[in-house]
Amino acid sequence: MIESLLFWLCCAMVLVGALGAALVRNVFHAALLLGLCLLGVAGLYLFLEQPWLACVQVIVYIGGVLVLILFATLFSADAMGTEQRRRVTTLVIGSGAGALALVLAWRMATVGMQNGVGLQPTRSEPGMVPDAMAGSTNTVGDLLVGDWFVPFLAAGLLLTVALVGAVITVQRFRVRAEAERA
Amino acid sequence: MNGLGYGVDGLSHWFVGIGMPAWLAVTMAVLLLWIAPMLVVVFPIAALGQIFERKIAAAIQRRVGPNTVGLDGPLRFAFRAILCFLPRARQDRVFAAFCKLPVVRTILKVSQRLGLGQLVADGVKMLGKEDIVPSGADGLVFRMAPYLALVGAFVPFCVVPFTQHMVMLETSVGALFAIAVSGIVVVALKMAGWGSGNKWSLLGGMRAVAQLVSYEVPVGLAVAGVVLWCGSMDLHVIVGQQYQPGVFSMVGWNLLQSPFLLLLAVVFFIAGLAECQRSPFDMAEAESELVSGFNTEYSGLRWGMFAMAEYTEMLLIGALFATLFLGGYQSPLCEEWIVGLPVLLETFVHLALFVGKVAVTFLVMMWIRWTLPRFRVDQVMRLSWLKLVPICLVCLLGLAVTMVSSGGTVLGAPFGRLPASPHADLGLIGRLVAWAIPVAVVLGLVRASRKKHGQLHPALRQLTGGGS
Incomplete structure (x- = not known):
């Protein structure tokens, strides 16, 4: 009972957050609603018995990406959204993409229903033992340093390259600024 | 097994055994094991934080501090409320008679000497203040921010093992959950800074966010070092791994396992201070330059929530520090005997030990606050990215090398509950070697520095007390 309520709450968070992020004019509010959506996704991961993934979702997307977006909103010239105007092209492209996503989601849901995987929360069994949650973390860890070791390292390398690139870019700016000051 | 964790299961079984109905047994077990630590440990210390702070600040800076307001005022108020059916004169006579009891008199005198009544007075003042939302503020965001700050501060306590049985959420990702x-x-601080519609607040919020994001990296890396060493993210398992039979059970604590862990502990503590915005890292609420930053516009209860969140976060850092490095709830001496005690007594002793360890870290944080001046913004960033993070990375590497060279494996660490400790087969000689190599490296570096500069590096000279 409580579990299914929480499940639908997470769903509502995702939907309301996503819709709000797309529709609200105030950029800061839109970013906060995006955070609501991301938190809801973390909750859905918990229902899929992936606590590790849920924690990483919160660390990376709320602690990292969302905070960066909130930072960036301060540099927006029109943070309150007072001067925004709806362009017809944006409207057409946006609603087209939305319709496509809706069709895809509907298709996936119907296929899932046909295969017997309904929209039931997976943790509905009452005898959920804490140890049952331990398996998923270990499995993810084993997969990351086992079968998916090379992609995992490649992602790390990519991030390192991005970091070094950022440092070099800043360094170039700093050198130019110092030259100008001199 | 009702799926609520081992402690609750065990205790509710025991309650059923002495003739309690099942629903009451489970409720009692949950109350005792989950709610009690919050009520007995976290809330009081967080609420008392303010008065501790003032007393300790006074002691350190040789000021007076609260020393006048006793508990007789609140007590008189309580008497009048309880005896409201009597006339005022009779009430006062009963109260005076009550105060003449020797025990009550001593308590009142001590409370007045310590200024304990100040806590009540401050609380009443805070509740009585007008709740102002500035007209330029972003109303909903402004109102939501303090709640979110409280959530972020209190919820991580779910995974902290207060004693062997007192843990709300036994999960395999405990350490990660707390950080996440x-x-x-x-986000809460950013919302407060933005929502206030005030330039100072916005600047304070910006500073807070930049600082917190930077210091999450060393905190995460320090935790990663402990996780690597213990082979688990489960805080319960991490505590269990630090168990050492014998008289000197302290030897098993992560702090003393390897010099790299000692260094990581120092880094964790410093970064933790920055995480909860305590001085010397409190430039986000620098009252002299930013008019107390993100909480400028908050008054009354909402401001109180931010204050409470700050003290709760200090407690959290203390609890995590104790759990990760100081053996959690375990005793420094003769842990073996305490484990052998009857369960209730053992739980009580362990809880007291845990609270003691947290209180010590709490005290050190206050000591630091009232001793050191504040950092500058750029110095804070520099410390994190150029000092703490490299130290953490070197320590992680050192830990991995130590574990591999002593026969333990990093990638193939055994999984499951309470796995065999990877450093169990280190032995005395192995442990000595593990300490000797890094110490030798440091000594070598000092010597090289002395040879090159003719004397010690300025930083090292400062560290060793000025002698060259």
């Missing part, structure tokens, strides 16, 4: 949820505070 406490990261939500960043």
